[in-house]
Amino acid sequence: MLRITCQQASRLLSQRMEAPLGAGMRLRLRLHLFVCDACTRVARQFAAIRLAMQTLRERD
Template sequence: MKFFRISCQESARLITARLDRELPLGTRLVLRLHLAACDACPRFARQIELMDRAMDRWRGYVERPADD
């Protein structure tokens, strides 16, 4: 079963990679198994997803002209 184990470092790499592209099915499965067994990586994934949503909102922000 060692084949299906990845390190937290590899998990972090995959978590950030999935923001840019869809991961292959096997990779998604291995990542999901790691996230189910690890305490820290799901927290990291939530933080990354929060930052990604915040950046999307920031990119969509349009500054309004000041009332003079």
């Protein structure tokens, strides 16, 4: 089954910060984000954190 819960999506978003997800997990996450506004907001927050971390690394 392709559907995942918000809790699973949150876990995948966190894991994605450390390493790329496999194709199957990426697909499941994308499908969930397509239908879940709350998790989409969380994904945007993770993206902002990732960008801030990259910016800090570039300054060092």
